[in-house]
Amino acid sequence: MSKGLMHSGPAKDALAYAEWLKEDHRFSDILVQTSPSFDGHSFPHLKLRYKPSLVQLEGGIAHLPLLDPMVRATPLSPYEWRKRLQAMTGAYVLSGKADRLVSNRKFLLLDVRNGYEWDVGHFQGAQRPNVDCFRSTSFGLSDEEVASSDPLAGVDKKQTDILMYCTGGIRCDIYSTILRQRGFQNLYTLSGGVSNYLKSEGPVTWLGNLFVFDSRLSLPPSIYKPGVTANGRPQVLYERSTFARCYICGSQLPELRHRNCANLDCNRLFLSCSSCVEELRGCCCSNCTCAPRLRPVLPGHQRYQKWHIYRDVELQKS
Numbered sequence: 001m002s003k004g005l006m007h008s009g010p011a012k013d014a015l016a017y018a019e020w021l022k023e024d025h026r027f028s029d030i031l032v033q034t035s036p037s038f039d040g041h042s043f044p045h046l047k048l049r050y051k052p053s054l055v056q057l058e059g060g061i062a063h064l065p066l067l068d069p070m071v072r073a074t075p076l077s078p079y080e081w082r083k084r085l086q087a088m089t090g091a092y093v094l095s096g097k098a099d100r101l102v103s104n105r106k107f108l109l110l111d112v113r114n115g116y117e118w119d120v121g122h123f124q125g126a127q128r129p130n131v132d133c134f135r136s137t138s139f140g141l142s143d144e145e146v147a148s149s150d151p152l153a154g155v156d157k158k159q160t161d162i163l164m165y166c167t168g169g170i171r172c173d174i175y176s177t178i179l180r181q182r183g184f185q186n187l188y189t190l191s192g193g194v195s196n197y198l199k200s201e202g203p204v205t206w207l208g209n210l211f212v213f214d215s216r217l218s219l220p221p222s223i224y225k226p227g228v229t230a231n232g233r234p235q236v237l238y239e240r241s242t243f244a245r246c247y248i249c250g251s252q253l254p255e256l257r258h259r260n261c262a263n264l265d266c267n268r269l270f271l272s273c274s275s276c277v278e279e280l281r282g283c284c285c286s287n288c289t290c291a292p293r294l295r296p297v298l299p300g301h302q303r304y305q306k307w308h309i310y311r312d313v314e315l316q317k318s
Contacts, residue, residue, distance in 0.1 A: 073176035121208030
């Protein structure tokens with residue numbers, strides 16, 4: 001089962017901590033992934049809280065056989081994953097008996113993340129999540145034969161290879177058990193997730209940046225594999241796609257970084273051009289501009305602080 005742990009500190013101290021952790025046999029196989037921070041700690045505050053599960057899904061996950069490796073999807077190394085995707089796009093000719101068997105099968109590539117993560121970067125040809133929040137993901141869960149928003153509806157569950165990926169691999173481990181219970185037989189995941197792939201293979205078949213859940217918001221592939229020729233801008237822009245476009249006006253964006261809606265009670269993560277940020281005062285829509293708890297427009301791509309800071313400033317002004 002994948003394990004998740006996020007903290008920040010000086011590189012040598014962080015790696016020393018990871019080595020100390022691996023001395024415990026329970027964590028001996030943990031995958032440690034690092035990425036630099038350009039402005040102090042990415043996780044500046046220590047937070048200890050109890051959560052029944054690391055990943056939230058509607059209906060819970062306590063009933064799922066998550067510890068059974070035979071139920072979860074088969075993990076593919078970053079190298080194996082790249083070969084599969086390049087074979088799908090015709091950029092790589094598989095060789096050998098095993099590879100020829102793979103090349104004759106049908107593929108389907110699923111992005112098992114939040115919708116706003118796909119909007120800033122994803123693998124070429126990946127299906128966008130059908131919801132903004134992973135908690136409500138319903139790929140492959142429709143009882144109807146045809147569902148316009150579900151790419152798994154009506155597919156051959158025995159003859160189709162389902163390749164799924166997420167940032168670090170944890171969400172895929174969980175969601176693959178759900179699909180297995182639904183009868184999907186050929187399930188594969190990217191071992192270590194996208195961050196592990198970018199570190200190993202670079203941006204091959206990857207478009208845009210990788211969303212991260214800290215103050216950095218998104219990182220270009222060059223962060224994970226220095227020296228690659230990728231600047232974080234999208235190489236391909238699909239027609240009628242939300243990828244790399246302003247959430248409000250639909251214009252193409254030169255920089256792939258989200259911002260939160262200034263309306264505290266909305267707080268939507270969205271991509272926006274500078275004109276729409278100015279016109280809607282940092283909000284995601286005109287309705288939010290009239291909300292009672294509005295935060296100031298943040299310059300650049302900062303993250304909002306706690307609400308009481310802005311509330312107290314307004315009280316002092318009055």
